[in-house]
Amino acid sequence: MLSLLALAALAFASPLPRAGYTFKESLPSAPNGWEQLSRAPGSHLLKLKIGLIQPRFGELEQALWEVSLPGSERYGMHLGKEEVEKLIRPHDESLELVDAWLVENGIPLSALSRSPAQDWITLTLPVSLAEELLDTEYHVFHHTTSGDYLVRTLGYSLPTHLHAHIDVVQPSTTFARLQPKRSSLHGDSIVLSSEAAIPPVPASCNHTITPACLKEIYNVGNYTASSTSGNILGIAGYLEQWANMNDTNWFYQVYLPQAAEQGYMFTVELINNGTNSQNESDAGGEANLDVQYAGGLSFPIPNIYYSTGGSPPYIPDDNTPQDTNEPYAEFLAYVLAKPDSELPRQLSTSYGDDEQSVPYSYAVRVCNEFAQLGARGVSVMFSSGDGGVGDGLGPNDQAYGPTTCYTNDGRNASSFLPAFPASCPYVTTVGGTYHEGPEWAVPFSGGGFSKYFSRPSYQSPTVDTYLAQHPQYLSLYQGLFNPSGRAYPDVSAQSNNFTLNRGGMWVLEAGTSASCPTFTGIVALVNDYLIAHGKPTLGFLNPWLYAVGHNAFNDITIGNNPGCLTNGFNATAGWDPVTGWGSPDFGKITSLLSLGS
Template sequence: MRWNRLRLLLSTVLALAAASPTGWHIQQRAPPNASITLHIGLAASDSFLDLEKAAAQIADPGHEKFRQHLTVDQLQILLTAPPSTSAKVSRWLHDAGIQLPSVHQRGNVLDAAMKIDQAEKLLNAKFYVYTDGWKDILRAENFSIPQPLQESIEFVAPTNVFPEPSNRKAVVLTMSAHLLVYAKSTTLPTHPSQIELTFAVYGTEAAVFNATDLQTFLETYNEPAAEARASYEIVGSGDAANGVPGVEGAFETALTTQTFLGLAWPATGIFYNLGGVFGPSNASSVDATGQRYTTYDTYDPFVQFLQDMMHNETVPSVVSFSQSWSENQVDEGYARSVCRMLQAIGARGVTLIFSSGNNGAQGNQPDQVHLDIFEPKFPASCPYATSVGGTTNLANEMAATQQTVEGVINKASLIASGGGFSNYFERPDYQSTMVPAYIDSHVPSSYRNLSGFNASGRGIPDLSAFSTSFPTVTNNSTIPVGGTSAAAPLWAAIITLLNDYEISRGRPTLGFINPWLYSLPNGTLHDITQGGDNSGQCAPNSNCTLSQTPGYNVSVGWDPVTGLGSPMFNRLVDALEARAGSNGSNSTSGGNGSSTSGSSTAVRLSDTSTAILLLSLLISSLTWLL
C-alpha cells in the first residue's frame, strides 16, 4: 500500500482537529511552565517504500521470504528519514530554543521535550487542560506549521487527536447458559524451546492492573500458574499491586490481563502501563519560591509505545490492545503515520491484536454525538492490525449482536460486534476477493448514500471470538464481563500458543498474520453465519444525534461482523504443518523474528495440551455462576 503524505492544508497553514473533542471539556489554560513532549513525525522517504515492499514479502505465505522477519538494525535503515528533512525540522526547533539534549530522534520521529509556553510559540497554538471528569490531558485543537516545513512533517502529537473519554461504568453482562470450547480435543507433542516467549498487554489507564486480583483469578482457573505466582512484568509507571475500582479501565485491564495470562502461561507476560491513550496523571510540584503548582508531564503514550516496539532490541511476540478511537475522531495524517508504525512492528515478527468495538457499525461515542452513520474503529481499521470482533452462545456460536446478547446492563456494555469499512485506508490486497464479494451480495445499495460508508475501504474485523460472560476478578470480586476486549486477548493467547508451537519446531513467530489468515483453506476457522446484523444502539434519551443505526449482516465467509470466524486451534496447527511440509522447515527467522530476549532459558508451554485445555477450563468454568 502506498502512503499519501499528510498535507497541512489551508493557506494559513492551520492544522484543524479531526473532530471536536466530544466528551472532553476545557478546564483551564495549560500552565506555561508545565512540561510536554511533542512527537514530530517526519515525512516518509523512499526507504519507506522499501519497508512496504519488505513487509509485504515477509507476510506473504507464497513468498520465499515469508516470516523472515527484520532485525532491529535492518528496520532502522528502512525507517530513517532523509537527512535534509531531519536537518530542517531540527533547525526549526533550535531556532525556537529547543535543542539537545531535549531533542531525540528515533527513526522518522523526533521527540522534543519543552515547556508549554515554548510549544505554544513553536506551533502558534494555545494548549488547554481538558477533562472528561476522570482524566486530565493537554491538547491544542488548532496549531500551525511554517509553510517551508509542510512537506517535512506528517504529524505533531499530542495536539488535536483526542482519545475517547473514559467511562466509570463496567462492561458487565449476565452469564450465558450454553458453553463450548474451541480446542477441547487438541493434544500436541511439545519440545523444549530454547527461546523465552513473551506476550504483552498495552494498558490504557494508569494504575489499574491489580496483581492480587490476578492471583485470585489464577487460583481458580490455572492452579499451576497461581502456584508459580505468575504475574506481569510492568513497563512504565503503573502500580503492579493496586487498581482503581469502579472505572472502565480497571475492568478492561483485569479482563485482558487475566484472560491472556490464564491461557498463555508459562510464556512471559509484559504489561505496558505508559498512561494509555488517556495520558499520564497530573502531579504536584514546588517551584523555586516554594509555590506549589500542577505539572502535566504529558506526551502521546501510544506513539511512544510504538516507537519502543520499533527500536527496542527485544520485543514481545504478541500484543493485545483493548481500547480504540472512532476513526473519524482521529486526524488522518496521524492515523496513517501510526498505521505505518504497525506495519514496521509486524515486520519484526510481532502480532498486533486490536478489538473492533462494542457498538456495532456505529461505534460508541461520548454523549452519543456521532459524526457519521457508519464509524469504524481505529487502530483496528489499519490494514496492519489484526482486528477481532465478538461472538456469543458457544453451544451454537453466533455473532454478538443486539439480537443475541442478553443481560446488557447499560450502554457501556457490549451491544454488537464492531465492524465496517475504513474511510482512511484502502482495501488491502489480502481482502481483494472476499470483501468485494460480501459488498456485492450483502450490502444494500442504499448504504452507499449514508455517511461513513466506503465500499473500497479496508474491512473489519478480521477474526472473532467468544466475547460474553468472562469471569473477571476486580477488587476481590468475581463478575461476568464481556466485550471485544475479551475476544482480543483470547485470540492473542491463541497466537501465543501457536508461536510456542512454531518456536519448538525451529520456526519463527507468526508476526503480521492477516495475509496468512485470508489464505487459509475453508474450514480452518469456524465461520460464523448466525446472529443477525451489528446495528448499534442510539437511545432517544441519550442525546444521540444519529438519524438511523443500520448494521451489516453475518454471512458465509468473511463479513464485517465476525470477520473470517473464530479459532479452531488444532486446524490452525494443521495449516502451519501443511505449509511447513510443502515449503521446507522455514526455520530461519532472518533476524529477531522470534521476538525474544535472547535468553537461553528453556521456556515452554510445558504440556501444550494442558495449555490448550486452559481455554476449555476458562470458558467451561463459567458454569460456576449459572
C-alpha cells in the same frame, strides 16, 4: 480524507500564518463532546513529539507483505531491528533542516531525545514556546461527559519548507480518549460471589466462560506449550488499569491449578511513568480480564503486562504538569526499541477510540509503527470495539438517548463510526461472539469500514465479493460508510460473560476486550507449535489469514452488529464486517500449518 483535511484548514478560525509559515493541520471546531475553555497557561509543560517523514516506508511495507504472504520467497523471513530502522530513517536533509528550525527558536539540540531511527524527536517545553514554534494558540478543552481536560489546539502551522520533512506534531489536534473495549451494553461488572464461594467450571459454556470453555470451543485439546522457547505474549495496558497478581493467582488456583502450583505469573514492565498498584481496591477489570485469560490460554508461555502512563492529561488547577496523553506513541517507542530477542511474538491490546477523533496524520503515523512490529515478526491484535457500527444503538433504541453517530469535520453529518487502531491495515482486529454450538455474532461486536485507510490488497478480493453479494448495504447505508475502506474485523472470538477474579470477587465481564486476549492466547499456542517444529512464527497474520488461514476458522453466520439506530451488518457465510472470518480452531490451524500453508 485529504479533501476533508483541506476543508478543515479552510474553516480553521485563526489568523493567517505568519510570514514563512503555512497551515499543517487544523480542525474546524472542537470534536463532538468537547468544549473549549480558557487559553492554556503559558507555563504548562507539553511533551511534544515531532514525527519526521519516513521516505522509505513504501519499501518497509513491501517487505512486510513479502514476509507475511504464503508463497512468497521471503515468507517467514522477518526483518531485524536494524533493518527496519534503516528503512524508516529520515533523510539527512530532514534532520538538518528540522534541527536548524529548533535551534533558531531557542531550543538547544541537547534538549532533544531521538528514537533509534531518528524518525521521532521528543522535547518538553512550555506552552508559550510551543505556541511560538507552531504559530498557534493552545487552549484547555473539557470533555463534558467524562470530565477530562486536555491542552490542545485546533490547528498549527510550520515553516513552509518543513512540510516535506515533518509528518506530524503532537499533542496538538488529537482529542482521542483511549478507552477499554468493555461492553457498555452490560453496564458494570456482574458480581458472582466472594472468595468463599468459588464458581465451578460450568457444564455448559453458553452462560459463563472460563479457560476450560475456550480450550474446548477452540479445539486446543491437551496441547502443552513450552516455557523456554523464547516465545513471549505481550499485553498492553493503559489509563492506570492495574493487573493484580493476587487475583490472578486465585483465578489460576480455581481454573488452572497447574499454573498456580508452578508459580506462573505475568511480569510487568512500566512505560512513561506507568504504575501497577497491587492494592486489591485498585484491581482493574480490564487489566485482570486481559492477564487472566491471555495467561489462562497460553500457559506456560511467559506473559508481560506493559503498563503505560499518560493519564490524567491535565488538571485545571495545576499549571505545571506535563501533558503526556499520547500513550500509543510512548508504548510503541518503548517496544520498538527492544532487541529482537525481547519482542513479544504476539501482542494484545483491548483499547481504542473513534477513528475520527484521531487526526489523520497521527493515525497514519501510529498505524505505520504497527507495520514495523509486523515486519519484525510480531502478531499485533486489537479489539474491534463494542458499539457495533457506531454507538451500539439499534433502530428501536432511541429511548436510551440520542445517537452520537455524527462526523467531526464540521458538517455534523450522520455517519457510522469506525474505530482506531482497529481500522489500521497492519493489525489483526478481533470481533466478538457468544454462545457455542454454534457461535453467534455478539450484538456489540465492532465492525465496518475505515474512512482513513484504503482497503489493503490482502483483503480486496474477499471484501469486494462480500459487497457484491450484499449490495443492499450500498444503498441502505449510502453515505454512512466508506465501501472502499479497510474492512474489519478480521477474526472473532468469545466475548461475553467471562468469569474473572477482581479485588477478591468473582465477576462477569463482557466486550471485545475479552475476545482480543482470547484470540491472542490461541495465536501464542500456534506460534509455540511452529517454534517446536523449527518454523518461523506467524508474524503479521492478515495476509496468511485471507489467503489460506481462514480455512481453519469457524464461520459465524448468525447475528448482526446494530449501531447508529440501524441494524448494522449481518454475519454471513465467509468473511463479514461483524465477525471477520470467524473464530479459530487450533487443531485445524496447526494441521494446516503442518502442510506448509
